[in-house]
Amino acid sequence: MQRFFSYSGMALISRSQIKLIRSLKLKKFRDELGLFVAEGDKCIGELRRGFDMHLCFSGGDITPDQLKQLSSLTTPQGAIAVFRKPAEMPLPDAADGLVLVLDGVQDPGNLGTIIRTCDWFGVHHLVCSAGTADCFSPKVVQATMGALARVHVHYTRDLAQYIRSAARGSSLPVYGTLLDGRNIYDIGAVPERGRGLLVMGSEGRGISPEVRQLVSHPLLVPSVGDGAVESLNVAVATAVVLAEFRRPQNGNSSL
Amino acid sequence: MQRFFSYSGMALISRSQIKLIRSLKLKKFRDELGLFVAEGDKCIGELRRGFDMHLCFSGGDITPDQLKQLSSLTTPQGAIAVFRKPAEMPLPDAADGLVLVLDGVQDPGNLGTIIRTCDWFGVHHLVCSAGTADCFSPKVVQATMGALARVHVHYTRDLAQYIRSAARGSSLPVYGTLLDGRNIYDIGAVPERGRGLLVMGSEGRGISPEVRQLVSHPLLVPSVGDGAVESLNVAVATAVVLAEFRRPQNGNSSL
Structure with a gap:
């Protein structure tokens, strides 16, 4: 039974989540939903310091085939995440810095x-x-x-x-x-x-x-x-x- | 009759030339044949100063569909050429310049x-x-x-x-x-x-x-x-x- 639960091919990502991530390749949907995608542990880790994370899949959550399908990279980096875009800020004051x-x-x-x-x-x-x-x-x-x-x-x-x-x-x-x-x-x-x-x-x-x-x-x-x-x-x-x-x-x- | 000869859809590029240009996307064939491909009038013009040009197609020589098929660019730039790779040169002397x-x-x-x-x-x-x-x-x-x-x-x-x-x-x-x-x-x-x-x-x-x-x-x-x-x-x-x-x-x- 244990083998069943740890079976690495069993993805926990849902169809609607796959659809969501795919849609975010287009600016139209990024703007509408206020979300964007990042890949790879390192990049995701850095972005977590600045943005709210909405979804994240790696390892047993997603099959290599699913990852390849969703990835924008030639070589997918094992993890993919969806972040919330930040709220628009006032344009910067050039007296405060370059x-x-x-x-x-x-x-x-x-x-x-x-x-x-x-x-x-x-x-x-x-x-x-x-x-x-x-x-x-x-x-x-x-x-x-x-x-x-x-x-x-x-x-x-x-x-x-x-x-x-x-x-x-x-x-x-x-x-x-x-x-x-x-x-x-x-x-x-x-x-x-x-x-x-x-x-x-x-x-x-x-x-x-x-x-x-x-x-x-x-x-x-x-x-x-x-x-x-x-x-x-x-x-x-x-x-x-x-x-x-x-x-x-x-x-x-x-x- | 004149219209027939100036018909812009009539390509002068041959099937074997198309095959050659496609093959040059791979390093293996570039090395074997000693050739490489460049696109766009400006880039081709610059490269002619340094390399022998083997083939060049633009305008009526090639249809937009053929060009799109051969191009490595998202937006093909109207001209495609094949150049000869230069002969190998001795490795440079670092006393002559950086x-x-x-x-x-x-x-x-x-x-x-x-x-x-x-x-x-x-x-x-x-x-x-x-x-x-x-x-x-x-x-x-x-x-x-x-x-x-x-x-x-x-x-x-x-x-x-x-x-x-x-x-x-x-x-x-x-x-x-x-x-x-x-x-x-x-x-x-x-x-x-x-x-x-x-x-x-x-x-x-x-x-x-x-x-x-x-x-x-x-x-x-x-x-x-x-x-x-x-x-x-x-x-x-x-x-x-x-x-x-x-x-x-x-x-x-x-x-």
Whole structure:
């Protein structure tokens, strides 16, 4: 009898739960139900610190076939959980700390990597245009490696309006990487490192024309040598700029 | 009659060419045939500068359905080409310039982004362990945005042996990012910026134990604040370290 109860093929996940988890691959249902999915013990463990867990299945709760069916990963990681999305928060004040602004970053891997990088460099708030990938999509959640629990990701339909209001009539800098920007290593290119807004544009088109007009401090990560690619990957460019913003200032500080 | 010849649905691509292109999704056939595939006018244009083009189909040569069938992209970009892989070159001399060494980077997107970043920062040679992703796989090729034409990617079965030989008995530094490494911003952490080797490890396990022993200058990109994720994405970490290596030295240079 004992064997019966410990039979590892006996799943405790119900059909309706399977249906629920599958539906959460779509933004429509994530928004309607206020839920999202994460996979793997490590990622789930990190997210539990920041979000309420609604369901969790691992080991004998779910068969490998069921897990494979539900997983968004090439190699499922043994555990899958459903979390509640957080309530919407007011958009952040750029006087309290540097806010990263994303204008149309569409690749989920890039967005996830950017969230992970923000966590590393102590950036607590990300404000995204409506055209940016959904931070609760499975690929983004996994790429954040749990950083989603600590970095607040906001969405706004009117990014330009947010930037205008957050910059407080030019009293705070609005940085943005542009092809004709100023070398980030020039003295004076980054007058404030701990406050203001840093705008990064989409993979294909960069910062949109409307938002570009609001950039008070255009920046460029200089390339080395000749014949280089036209641009850096947006997650890489974000990281290089954030690393420079967070770099300890030397005696010949540009502040 | 003219209409017949310009009928856009009439493909000029043959069945055997379709079969060939499909086969090149697998490393086995890329190695056997010495060929690889690239997509999109821009990427193809960049790669033509560095590789011989064997076949190219766009517009009326191929139907949208055929292109979709052959494409590795979510949204096919209208053109697909087959290039010849370059002949193997001797492994690079680390006295001639900084060599980036990858010890088991498995994600194609990460490898592609790293190649693109090398091009930006003027690193001309990448040496990869046998366990690193294949730089000619479709996802890597596309993620390089054409940089593959300018950055030489080498593979070796014995990475430790290459590092030992290239470091010339400790006369050149072997940098590597390790959890107990020295802050990259410390004076003296990076005594040479233009020569030597920089080793980056795999996404899950970092640098392998055998290679770790050869790292003479362990480095760490410092995080800001508390509660941060355990690590940066490997492509992001590579970019932050390369940006620091290529950063103009100030008056208080660490050289």
